[in-house]
Amino acid sequence: MLIMNAIDGPSSSEESEFSRSASESQNNSQGLMAVEPPQNPGEQVDWAGLVARIQANDPAAQEELYNLFSRGIKFLIVRQLGRQDIEDRVHDTFVIVVQAIQRGDLREPERLMGFVRTIVRRQISAFIEKNYMKRRDELDVDGSVKIADRQIGPEEQAIRVQNAQIMEEILRECSRRDREILTRFYLLEQSQQQICEEMGLNDTQFRLLKSRAKQRFSDEGRRRMAKNNLKSFFVRKRAVS
Protein backbone atom coordinates (compact mmCIF):
# COMPACT_ATOMS: atom_id res chain seq x y z
CA MET A 1 0.00 0.00 0.00
CA LEU A 2 2.89 2.24 0.82
CA ILE A 3 4.95 1.50 -2.20
CA MET A 4 2.41 2.34 -4.69
CA ASN A 5 2.44 6.05 -4.12
CA ALA A 6 6.03 5.98 -5.08
CA ILE A 7 5.97 3.64 -8.02
CA ASP A 8 4.86 4.49 -11.47
CA GLY A 9 5.66 3.18 -14.86
CA PRO A 10 8.63 4.23 -16.89
CA SER A 11 8.19 7.59 -18.41
CA SER A 12 9.40 9.81 -21.20
CA SER A 13 11.85 8.17 -23.58
CA GLU A 14 11.83 4.70 -22.01
CA GLU A 15 8.10 4.62 -21.73
CA SER A 16 7.58 5.57 -25.31
CA GLU A 17 10.19 3.03 -26.33
CA PHE A 18 8.39 0.37 -24.36
CA SER A 19 5.12 1.46 -25.82
CA ARG A 20 6.51 1.10 -29.30
CA SER A 21 7.63 -2.44 -28.55
CA ALA A 22 4.09 -3.58 -27.80
CA SER A 23 1.07 -3.05 -29.98
CA GLU A 24 -0.26 0.49 -30.10
CA SER A 25 -3.82 -0.51 -29.29
CA GLN A 26 -2.76 -2.42 -26.22
CA ASN A 27 -0.77 0.48 -24.97
CA ASN A 28 -3.64 2.86 -25.39
CA SER A 29 -5.99 0.60 -23.51
CA GLN A 30 -3.47 0.12 -20.69
CA GLY A 31 -2.69 3.78 -20.44
CA LEU A 32 0.98 3.29 -21.19
CA MET A 33 1.27 6.02 -23.75
CA ALA A 34 3.41 8.88 -22.52
CA VAL A 35 1.39 11.52 -20.74
CA GLU A 36 2.29 14.98 -21.93
CA PRO A 37 4.83 16.18 -19.36
CA PRO A 38 4.27 19.55 -17.74
CA GLN A 39 6.25 22.57 -18.76
CA ASN A 40 9.44 23.30 -16.91
CA PRO A 41 8.55 26.25 -14.60
CA GLY A 42 11.96 27.81 -15.22
CA GLU A 43 10.98 28.42 -18.84
CA GLN A 44 8.45 31.09 -17.89
CA VAL A 45 10.42 33.06 -15.32
CA ASP A 46 11.84 36.49 -16.01
CA TRP A 47 15.13 35.91 -14.19
CA ALA A 48 16.52 39.40 -14.72
CA GLY A 49 13.33 41.00 -13.42
CA LEU A 50 13.19 38.72 -10.40
CA VAL A 51 16.82 39.42 -9.49
CA ALA A 52 16.26 43.17 -9.86
CA ARG A 53 13.23 43.06 -7.55
CA ILE A 54 15.14 41.04 -4.94
CA GLN A 55 17.97 43.57 -5.09
CA ALA A 56 15.34 46.26 -4.50
CA ASN A 57 14.28 44.32 -1.37
CA ASP A 58 10.80 43.47 -2.71
CA PRO A 59 9.18 40.92 -0.29
CA ALA A 60 6.93 39.54 -3.06
CA ALA A 61 10.02 38.77 -5.13
CA GLN A 62 11.61 36.97 -2.19
CA GLU A 63 8.44 34.93 -1.77
CA GLU A 64 8.45 34.12 -5.47
CA LEU A 65 12.08 33.02 -5.23
CA TYR A 66 11.25 30.86 -2.22
CA ASN A 67 8.30 29.25 -3.98
CA LEU A 68 10.43 28.56 -7.02
CA PHE A 69 13.44 27.07 -5.28
CA SER A 70 12.51 25.77 -1.84
CA ARG A 71 11.35 22.37 -3.06
CA GLY A 72 14.39 21.93 -5.30
CA ILE A 73 16.81 23.04 -2.60
CA LYS A 74 15.17 20.64 -0.17
CA PHE A 75 15.26 17.86 -2.73
CA LEU A 76 18.98 18.20 -3.38
CA ILE A 77 19.89 18.56 0.30
CA VAL A 78 17.79 15.55 1.38
CA ARG A 79 19.50 13.38 -1.23
CA GLN A 80 22.89 14.26 0.19
CA LEU A 81 22.31 14.79 3.89
CA GLY A 82 19.01 13.15 4.80
CA ARG A 83 15.96 14.75 6.35
CA GLN A 84 17.43 15.81 9.65
CA ASP A 85 17.08 19.59 10.23
CA ILE A 86 15.99 19.94 6.62
CA GLU A 87 13.72 22.95 7.13
CA ASP A 88 16.51 24.89 8.91
CA ARG A 89 18.97 24.01 6.18
CA VAL A 90 16.62 25.12 3.41
CA HIS A 91 15.97 28.37 5.26
CA ASP A 92 19.70 29.02 5.82
CA THR A 93 20.41 28.37 2.15
CA PHE A 94 17.61 30.67 1.06
CA VAL A 95 18.88 33.50 3.30
CA ILE A 96 22.39 33.09 1.85
CA VAL A 97 21.01 33.22 -1.69
CA VAL A 98 18.99 36.39 -1.03
CA GLN A 99 21.90 38.14 0.73
CA ALA A 100 24.28 37.19 -2.08
CA ILE A 101 21.88 38.57 -4.70
CA GLN A 102 21.43 41.78 -2.74
CA ARG A 103 25.20 42.16 -2.38
CA GLY A 104 25.42 41.94 -6.16
CA ASP A 105 27.34 38.65 -6.21
CA LEU A 106 25.17 37.39 -9.07
CA ARG A 107 26.46 39.11 -12.17
CA GLU A 108 24.37 37.24 -14.74
CA PRO A 109 20.72 37.09 -13.60
CA GLU A 110 19.98 34.45 -16.28
CA ARG A 111 22.30 32.14 -14.38
CA LEU A 112 20.24 32.32 -11.16
CA MET A 113 19.54 28.55 -11.21
CA GLY A 114 23.24 27.75 -11.46
CA PHE A 115 23.97 30.31 -8.75
CA VAL A 116 21.47 28.70 -6.36
CA ARG A 117 22.80 25.25 -7.15
CA THR A 118 26.35 26.38 -6.40
CA ILE A 119 25.27 27.75 -3.03
CA VAL A 120 23.40 24.52 -2.24
CA ARG A 121 26.48 22.46 -3.11
CA ARG A 122 28.68 24.71 -0.94
CA GLN A 123 26.21 24.37 1.92
CA ILE A 124 26.24 20.58 1.59
CA SER A 125 30.06 20.50 1.48
CA ALA A 126 30.28 22.86 4.46
CA PHE A 127 27.93 20.70 6.48
CA ILE A 128 29.82 17.52 5.66
CA GLU A 129 33.13 19.17 6.53
CA LYS A 130 31.75 20.66 9.75
CA ASN A 131 30.34 17.31 10.74
CA TYR A 132 33.63 15.62 9.98
CA MET A 133 35.59 18.11 12.11
CA LYS A 134 33.07 17.82 14.92
CA ARG A 135 33.27 14.05 14.89
CA ARG A 136 37.05 14.19 14.88
CA ASP A 137 37.13 16.63 17.82
CA GLU A 138 34.55 14.69 19.80
CA LEU A 139 36.42 11.51 19.11
CA ASP A 140 39.57 13.13 20.48
CA VAL A 141 37.81 14.28 23.63
CA ASP A 142 35.56 11.47 24.81
CA GLY A 143 35.21 8.97 22.01
CA SER A 144 31.48 9.68 21.52
CA VAL A 145 30.31 10.43 18.03
CA LYS A 146 27.18 12.29 16.96
CA ILE A 147 26.24 11.48 13.42
CA ALA A 148 23.36 12.99 11.49
CA ASP A 149 20.43 10.66 11.32
CA ARG A 150 20.31 9.38 7.76
CA GLN A 151 18.63 6.12 8.64
CA ILE A 152 15.36 5.38 6.94
CA GLY A 153 12.25 5.07 9.05
CA PRO A 154 10.20 1.89 9.52
CA GLU A 155 7.73 2.93 6.84
CA GLU A 156 10.45 3.48 4.27
CA GLN A 157 12.12 0.26 5.37
CA ALA A 158 8.86 -1.64 4.78
CA ILE A 159 8.58 -0.10 1.33
CA ARG A 160 12.14 -1.05 0.54
CA VAL A 161 11.65 -4.67 1.64
CA GLN A 162 8.47 -5.00 -0.37
CA ASN A 163 10.03 -3.45 -3.45
CA ALA A 164 13.02 -5.76 -3.15
CA GLN A 165 10.67 -8.74 -3.02
CA ILE A 166 8.88 -7.56 -6.15
CA MET A 167 12.18 -7.16 -7.94
CA GLU A 168 13.40 -10.52 -6.74
CA GLU A 169 10.31 -12.17 -8.22
CA ILE A 170 10.80 -10.33 -11.49
CA LEU A 171 14.43 -11.37 -11.68
CA ARG A 172 13.54 -14.97 -10.88
CA GLU A 173 11.10 -15.04 -13.77
CA CYS A 174 13.65 -13.53 -16.15
CA SER A 175 15.79 -15.69 -18.38
CA ARG A 176 19.28 -16.36 -17.05
CA ARG A 177 20.73 -13.98 -19.62
CA ASP A 178 18.34 -11.12 -18.84
CA ARG A 179 19.01 -11.56 -15.15
CA GLU A 180 22.73 -11.39 -15.77
CA ILE A 181 22.36 -8.17 -17.75
CA LEU A 182 20.30 -6.49 -15.02
CA THR A 183 22.62 -7.75 -12.29
CA ARG A 184 25.68 -6.49 -14.13
CA PHE A 185 24.15 -3.06 -14.59
CA TYR A 186 22.45 -2.41 -11.26
CA LEU A 187 24.43 -4.50 -8.81
CA LEU A 188 27.90 -4.76 -10.30
CA GLU A 189 27.65 -1.22 -11.69
CA GLN A 190 29.12 -2.16 -15.04
CA SER A 191 28.60 0.36 -17.81
CA GLN A 192 26.11 -0.16 -20.61
CA GLN A 193 29.01 -0.10 -23.05
CA GLN A 194 30.82 -2.94 -21.28
CA ILE A 195 27.70 -5.09 -20.90
CA CYS A 196 26.68 -4.64 -24.52
CA GLU A 197 30.17 -5.49 -25.74
CA GLU A 198 30.59 -8.55 -23.57
CA MET A 199 27.09 -9.91 -24.04
CA GLY A 200 26.61 -9.10 -27.69
CA LEU A 201 23.75 -6.64 -27.27
CA ASN A 202 22.90 -3.47 -29.08
CA ASP A 203 21.79 -0.31 -27.25
CA THR A 204 18.12 -0.80 -28.14
CA GLN A 205 18.03 -4.35 -26.80
CA PHE A 206 19.70 -3.16 -23.62
CA ARG A 207 17.31 -0.26 -23.08
CA LEU A 208 14.31 -2.40 -23.91
CA LEU A 209 15.26 -5.00 -21.34
CA LYS A 210 15.61 -2.34 -18.65
CA SER A 211 12.37 -0.62 -19.53
CA ARG A 212 10.50 -3.95 -19.50
CA ALA A 213 11.86 -4.69 -16.04
CA LYS A 214 10.73 -1.23 -14.89
CA GLN A 215 7.31 -1.72 -16.41
CA ARG A 216 6.87 -5.08 -14.69
CA PHE A 217 8.05 -3.58 -11.41
CA SER A 218 5.51 -0.82 -11.78
CA ASP A 219 2.69 -3.19 -12.80
CA GLU A 220 3.38 -5.53 -9.91
CA GLY A 221 3.47 -2.53 -7.55
CA ARG A 222 0.07 -1.39 -8.77
CA ARG A 223 -1.33 -4.90 -8.51
CA ARG A 224 -0.22 -5.15 -4.89
CA MET A 225 -1.59 -1.72 -4.12
CA ALA A 226 -4.99 -2.72 -5.49
CA LYS A 227 -4.89 -5.90 -3.43
CA ASN A 228 -3.92 -4.04 -0.26
CA ASN A 229 -6.57 -1.38 -0.83
CA LEU A 230 -9.21 -4.06 -1.25
CA LYS A 231 -8.02 -5.80 1.90
CA SER A 232 -8.05 -2.60 3.95
CA PHE A 233 -11.53 -1.76 2.56
CA PHE A 234 -12.92 -5.05 3.91
CA VAL A 235 -11.09 -4.61 7.22
CA ARG A 236 -12.67 -1.14 7.57
CA LYS A 237 -16.08 -2.53 6.60
CA ARG A 238 -15.79 -5.25 9.21
CA ALA A 239 -14.68 -2.76 11.84
CA VAL A 240 -17.66 -0.50 11.07
CA SER A 241 -20.21 -3.32 11.18
Add this chain to the structure above:
Amino acid sequence: MERRLPENPESELQILDRLHLTDEALEAYSLGRTLSESQLEVVEEHLMLCAYCQNRLDKMDLFVTAAKDGARTLAAEPEQKVSKAVSITIAAGVAAAFFLPGALREMALPVDVELVAVRNQAKATAPFDRKLELKPDLTDLTAAAISWEVAAADGSVRGSGDLSPNGGKIQMPGLERGRYWVRLKASGEVIREFSLLVK
Protein backbone atom coordinates in the same frame (compact mmCIF):
# COMPACT_ATOMS: atom_id res chain seq x y z
CA MET B 1 32.51 -10.43 -13.80
CA GLU B 2 34.97 -7.59 -13.57
CA ARG B 3 33.85 -4.01 -13.44
CA ARG B 4 35.65 -2.09 -16.11
CA LEU B 5 35.97 1.65 -15.96
CA PRO B 6 33.97 3.19 -18.78
CA GLU B 7 36.26 4.27 -21.59
CA ASN B 8 33.93 7.09 -22.42
CA PRO B 9 32.30 8.09 -19.14
CA GLU B 10 28.67 8.59 -20.08
CA SER B 11 29.76 11.33 -22.46
CA GLU B 12 27.26 10.26 -25.12
CA LEU B 13 24.44 10.33 -22.63
CA GLN B 14 21.54 12.47 -23.68
CA ILE B 15 20.61 14.60 -20.70
CA LEU B 16 17.58 16.51 -21.84
CA ASP B 17 14.75 15.36 -24.04
CA ARG B 18 12.94 18.52 -25.13
CA LEU B 19 11.87 19.99 -21.76
CA HIS B 20 12.83 17.31 -19.27
CA LEU B 21 15.63 15.03 -18.18
CA THR B 22 15.89 11.73 -20.02
CA ASP B 23 15.40 8.48 -18.14
CA GLU B 24 19.01 7.58 -18.91
CA ALA B 25 20.21 10.78 -17.26
CA LEU B 26 17.99 10.23 -14.23
CA GLU B 27 19.15 6.64 -13.98
CA ALA B 28 22.82 7.60 -14.23
CA TYR B 29 22.29 10.26 -11.56
CA SER B 30 20.39 7.85 -9.33
CA LEU B 31 23.09 5.21 -9.70
CA GLY B 32 25.78 7.80 -8.96
CA ARG B 33 27.41 7.10 -12.33
CA THR B 34 30.16 9.35 -13.55
CA LEU B 35 28.65 12.39 -15.18
CA SER B 36 30.81 15.20 -16.43
CA GLU B 37 30.63 18.48 -14.50
CA SER B 38 28.62 20.09 -17.29
CA GLN B 39 26.17 17.15 -17.39
CA LEU B 40 25.80 17.24 -13.62
CA GLU B 41 25.15 20.96 -13.82
CA VAL B 42 22.33 20.48 -16.31
CA VAL B 43 20.78 17.66 -14.28
CA GLU B 44 20.89 19.44 -10.93
CA GLU B 45 19.79 22.82 -12.25
CA HIS B 46 16.83 21.17 -13.91
CA LEU B 47 15.99 19.24 -10.75
CA MET B 48 16.16 22.48 -8.79
CA LEU B 49 12.97 23.71 -10.45
CA CYS B 50 11.22 20.74 -12.01
CA ALA B 51 8.88 18.89 -9.65
CA TYR B 52 7.97 16.49 -12.45
CA CYS B 53 11.58 15.30 -12.81
CA GLN B 54 12.04 15.28 -9.03
CA ASN B 55 9.17 12.79 -8.82
CA ARG B 56 10.63 10.75 -11.64
CA LEU B 57 13.98 10.67 -9.88
CA ASP B 58 12.32 9.50 -6.65
CA LYS B 59 10.69 6.66 -8.58
CA MET B 60 13.95 5.85 -10.30
CA ASP B 61 15.65 5.71 -6.90
CA LEU B 62 13.05 3.21 -5.71
CA PHE B 63 13.54 1.05 -8.76
CA VAL B 64 17.33 1.21 -8.61
CA THR B 65 17.36 0.33 -4.91
CA ALA B 66 14.94 -2.54 -5.48
CA ALA B 67 16.97 -3.80 -8.44
CA LYS B 68 20.15 -3.76 -6.36
CA ASP B 69 18.50 -5.45 -3.38
CA GLY B 70 16.76 -8.08 -5.52
CA ALA B 71 19.85 -8.82 -7.60
CA ARG B 72 21.99 -9.04 -4.48
CA THR B 73 19.67 -11.64 -2.96
CA LEU B 74 19.65 -13.72 -6.11
CA ALA B 75 23.37 -13.35 -6.68
CA ALA B 76 24.00 -14.86 -3.27
CA GLU B 77 21.45 -17.62 -3.77
CA PRO B 78 22.69 -19.69 -6.73
CA GLU B 79 26.14 -20.02 -5.19
CA GLN B 80 24.63 -21.43 -2.04
CA LYS B 81 22.47 -23.78 -4.05
CA VAL B 82 25.38 -24.88 -6.21
CA SER B 83 27.67 -25.36 -3.28
CA LYS B 84 24.99 -27.32 -1.47
CA ALA B 85 24.35 -29.46 -4.52
CA VAL B 86 28.07 -29.91 -5.07
CA SER B 87 28.70 -30.88 -1.48
CA ILE B 88 25.84 -33.38 -1.54
CA THR B 89 27.17 -34.86 -4.77
CA ILE B 90 30.69 -35.04 -3.40
CA ALA B 91 29.48 -36.67 -0.19
CA ALA B 92 27.42 -39.14 -2.17
CA GLY B 93 30.40 -39.83 -4.42
CA VAL B 94 32.72 -40.41 -1.51
CA ALA B 95 30.19 -42.66 0.17
CA ALA B 96 29.68 -44.58 -3.04
CA ALA B 97 33.42 -44.94 -3.54
CA PHE B 98 33.78 -46.40 -0.09
CA PHE B 99 30.66 -48.45 0.31
CA LEU B 100 29.36 -49.32 -3.13
CA PRO B 101 32.13 -51.66 -4.29
CA GLY B 102 31.93 -53.52 -1.02
CA ALA B 103 28.20 -53.68 -1.18
CA LEU B 104 28.26 -54.82 -4.79
CA ARG B 105 30.93 -57.39 -4.03
CA GLU B 106 28.91 -58.59 -1.10
CA MET B 107 25.78 -58.81 -3.23
CA ALA B 108 27.64 -60.86 -5.81
CA LEU B 109 29.17 -63.33 -3.34
CA PRO B 110 27.05 -66.32 -2.26
CA VAL B 111 26.05 -66.62 1.36
CA ASP B 112 27.25 -69.79 3.03
CA VAL B 113 24.51 -71.64 4.88
CA GLU B 114 25.22 -74.68 6.99
CA LEU B 115 22.34 -77.10 6.90
CA VAL B 116 21.78 -79.43 9.78
CA ALA B 117 19.29 -82.26 10.17
CA VAL B 118 15.72 -81.28 11.02
CA ARG B 119 15.62 -83.66 13.86
CA ASN B 120 18.23 -81.63 15.69
CA GLN B 121 15.64 -78.85 15.83
CA ALA B 122 18.19 -76.43 14.52
CA LYS B 123 16.88 -74.11 11.78
CA ALA B 124 19.16 -72.72 9.14
CA THR B 125 18.39 -69.16 8.03
CA ALA B 126 19.48 -67.25 4.95
CA PRO B 127 18.90 -63.77 3.57
CA PHE B 128 16.35 -63.42 0.78
CA ASP B 129 17.27 -62.61 -2.80
CA ARG B 130 20.90 -63.53 -2.33
CA LYS B 131 22.91 -66.27 -3.94
CA LEU B 132 23.25 -69.13 -1.50
CA GLU B 133 25.80 -71.83 -1.07
CA LEU B 134 24.16 -74.52 1.00
CA LYS B 135 26.34 -76.96 2.89
CA PRO B 136 24.25 -79.93 4.01
CA ASP B 137 25.46 -82.08 6.80
CA LEU B 138 26.60 -85.29 5.09
CA THR B 139 27.83 -87.04 8.18
CA ASP B 140 27.27 -90.80 8.06
CA LEU B 141 25.97 -90.77 4.50
CA THR B 142 27.58 -93.46 2.46
CA ALA B 143 25.62 -93.43 -0.79
CA ALA B 144 27.82 -93.02 -3.86
CA ALA B 145 25.40 -90.79 -5.76
CA ILE B 146 23.31 -88.28 -3.93
CA SER B 147 20.89 -85.85 -5.56
CA TRP B 148 19.26 -82.79 -4.00
CA GLU B 149 16.16 -80.72 -4.35
CA VAL B 150 14.92 -77.53 -2.76
CA ALA B 151 11.19 -77.34 -2.28
CA ALA B 152 9.13 -74.43 -1.09
CA ALA B 153 6.50 -74.76 1.65
CA ASP B 154 3.80 -75.19 -1.00
CA GLY B 155 5.64 -78.20 -2.42
CA SER B 156 6.95 -76.54 -5.57
CA VAL B 157 10.50 -77.54 -6.41
CA ARG B 158 12.77 -74.52 -6.74
CA GLY B 159 15.93 -76.32 -7.68
CA SER B 160 17.45 -79.77 -8.00
CA GLY B 161 20.67 -81.48 -9.05
CA ASP B 162 23.39 -83.90 -8.13
CA LEU B 163 25.49 -83.19 -5.14
CA SER B 164 28.96 -82.24 -6.20
CA PRO B 165 31.69 -84.47 -4.96
CA ASN B 166 33.84 -81.59 -3.68
CA GLY B 167 32.41 -80.97 -0.25
CA GLY B 168 28.81 -81.50 -1.31
CA LYS B 169 27.82 -77.88 -1.82
CA ILE B 170 24.55 -76.75 -3.38
CA GLN B 171 24.47 -73.48 -5.34
CA MET B 172 21.13 -71.74 -5.28
CA PRO B 173 20.06 -68.45 -6.83
CA GLY B 174 18.24 -65.91 -4.67
CA LEU B 175 15.05 -67.11 -3.05
CA GLU B 176 12.10 -65.09 -1.85
CA ARG B 177 11.14 -65.01 1.80
CA GLY B 178 9.60 -68.21 3.19
CA ARG B 179 10.25 -71.67 4.43
CA TYR B 180 12.02 -74.22 2.23
CA TRP B 181 13.01 -77.83 2.46
CA VAL B 182 16.32 -79.11 1.23
CA ARG B 183 16.14 -82.79 0.54
CA LEU B 184 18.96 -85.21 -0.22
CA LYS B 185 18.03 -88.30 -2.18
CA ALA B 186 19.74 -91.49 -3.09
CA SER B 187 18.16 -93.93 -5.58
CA GLY B 188 14.96 -91.84 -5.51
CA GLU B 189 14.55 -92.04 -1.73
CA VAL B 190 14.86 -89.07 0.63
CA ILE B 191 17.77 -89.85 2.84
CA ARG B 192 17.98 -86.54 4.69
CA GLU B 193 15.90 -83.39 4.95
CA PHE B 194 16.85 -79.88 6.16
CA SER B 195 14.76 -76.89 7.01
CA LEU B 196 15.75 -73.51 5.58
CA LEU B 197 14.15 -70.24 6.54
CA VAL B 198 14.74 -67.40 4.08
CA LYS B 199 14.01 -63.94 5.49
